[in-house]
Amino acid sequence: xxxxxxxxxxxxxxxxxxxxxxxxxxxxxxxxxxxxxxxxxxxxxxxxxxxxxxxxxxxxxxxxxxxxxxxxxxxxxxxxxxxxxxxxxxxxxxxxxxxxxxxxxxxxxxxxxxxxxxxxxxxxxxxxxxxxxxxxxxxxxxxxxxxxxxxxxxxxxxxxxxxxxxxxxxxxxx
Amino acid sequence: xxxxxxxxxxxxxxxxxxxxxxxxxxxxxxxxxxxxxxxxxxxxxxxxxxxxxxxxxxxxxxxxxxxxxxxxxxxxxxxxxxxxxxxxxxxxxxxxxxxxxxxxxxxxxxxxxxxxxxxxxxxxxxxxxxxxxxxxxxxxxxxxxxxxxxxxxxxxxxxxxxxxxxxxxxxxxxxxxxxxxxxxxxxxxxxxxxxxxxxxxxxxxxxxxxxxxxxxxxxxxxxxxxxxxxxxxxxxxxxxxxxxxxxxxxxxxxxxxxxxxxxxx
Numbered sequence: 111x112x113x114x115x116x117x118x119x120x121x122x123x124x125x126x127x128x129x130x131x132x133x134x135x136x137x138x139x140x141x142x143x144x145x146x147x148x149x150x151x152x153x154x155x156x157x158x159x160x161x162x163x164x165x166x167x168x169x170x171x172x173x174x175x176x177x178x179x180x181x182x183x184x185x186x187x188x189x190x191x192x193x194x195x196x197x198x199x200x201x202x203x204x205x206x207x208x209x210x211x212x213x214x215x216x217x218x219x220x221x222x223x224x225x226x227x228x229x230x231x232x233x234x235x236x237x238x239x240x241x242x243x244x245x246x247x248x249x250x251x252x253x254x255x256x257x258x259x260x261x262x263x264x265x266x267x268x269x270x271x272x273x274x275x276x277x278x279x280x281x282x283x284x
Numbered sequence: 285x286x287x288x289x290x291x292x293x294x295x296x297x298x299x300x301x302x303x304x305x306x307x308x309x310x311x312x313x314x315x316x317x318x319x320x321x322x323x324x325x326x327x328x329x330x331x332x333x334x335x336x337x338x339x340x341x342x343x344x345x346x347x348x349x350x351x352x353x354x355x356x357x358x359x360x361x362x363x364x365x366x367x368x369x370x371x372x373x374x375x376x377x378x379x380x381x382x383x384x385x386x387x388x389x390x391x392x393x394x395x396x397x398x399x400x401x402x403x404x405x406x407x408x409x410x411x412x413x414x415x416x417x418x419x420x421x422x423x424x425x426x427x428x429x430x431x432x433x434x435x436x437x438x439x440x441x442x443x444x445x446x447x448x449x450x451x452x453x454x455x456x457x458x459x460x461x462x463x464x465x466x467x468x469x470x471x472x473x474x475x476x477x478x479x480x481x482x483x484x485x486x487x488x489x490x491x492x493x494x495x496x497x498x499x500x501x502x503x504x505x506x507x508x509x510x511x512x513x514x515x516x517x518x519x520x521x522x523x524x525x526x527x528x529x530x531x532x533x534x535x536x537x538x539x540x541x542x543x544x545x546x547x548x549x
Contacts, residue, residue, distance in 0.1 A: 257454075259439050261443050263442065263464050263488065264466030
């Protein structure tokens with residue numbers, strides 16, 4: 111369980127890397143510097159379909175990765191009409207070891223995340239980093255694609271609340 | 285926004301803030317959840333009665349006017365004041381529950397400690413729910429706990445200080461706390477404990493820590509430190525932070541390794 115969550119975190123950190131390399135003024139913690147290495151176009155919906163089914167073959171990590179990158183069913187709707195492509199990231203040297211991911215992108219949104227390479231970090235490192243790994247996502251910051259459960263912000267107060275994302279989250283279930 | 289059907293939510297206005305609860309797992313939506321929520325709401329109402337600086341008759345207000353001594357107050361007052369003193373020392377006076385007033389005198393205002401402390405305490409009520417994930421947030425500062433089998437934890441969005449409908453970062457949290465301090469919407473409500481200066485270089489500071497009391501204190505102190513905040517946060521054990529600068533830049537800051545963290549879990 112811990113391990114799976116760790117892979118998820120590692121996956122997301124590289125998603126960040128992939129999106130964040132043009133916004134390289136972001137900071138400090140990661141020494142992840144590799145830009146996306148391979149971009150293949152025109153794979154169409156078969157790509158995301160196969161990456162989904164092959165997710166199980168590389169263990170729990172892939173399924174946790176894909177759930178982070180897409181909401182249920184998001185890959186089916188737009189993928190035939192919109193351009194679908196896969197992006198393979200370079201091997202990122204994280205503090206836990208090398209990480210490489212492949213993303214399926216449909217209509218500008220991540221629809222699948224596959225972990226191609228995972229670090230065999232020791233469990234103690236995972237414990238230390240278990241509760242928090244801040245992730246910057248420059249391109250997927252709207253509410254729909256961010257897939258967030260709660261919002262932390264200075265404006266989530268009585269006055270700012272009605273316009274806030276947290277309000278939208280609360281009302282989606284009330 | 286695509287709602288996660290597994291997450292059950294409740295929200296109530298408490299301590300002048302929207303308090304949002306999210307539960308997921310075995311007892312997310314049953315009588316046990318209702319009971320825990322009712323207890324949390326009552327506990328936070330009591331915190332407001334004791335600590336509110338907006339209530340003339342609160343213990344804190346009476347203490348501030350010198351009408352009572354700490355020893356006369358409920359024990360929670362001494363607990364919070366001790367936390368405030370610890371925070372003042374660790375932030376070199378930047379964080380202070382006795383804030384400078386317009387006339388130069390010091391006014392007792394432990395609000396900067398109370399919220400985090402109170403929500404951390406209330407969140408513990410939900411640990412009685414077996415196999416249930418909980419995230420309890422008061423005005424954007426929250427405790428997250430993961431207990432449901434197979435849970436992947438909570439995903440916390442860091443609000444864009446320039447646009448509350450957007451997030452600038454997502455922080456995955458299994459067990460920990462997230463707190464943000466910034467100036468948007470409420471205006472300048474944080475000032476430097478010694479100089480009284482209002483931050484201008486930093487738009488918001490979000491701190492992730494094991495405990496909400498300290499996540500909240502550190503976010504407030506780092507925001508008050510303004511441009512020096514990130515350097516201070518790097519000295520804080522086990523903290524991670526997302527700093528959004530006034531010019532829109534976003535920076536991730538990592539504190540020093542926490543003592544003994546490797547054996548936690």
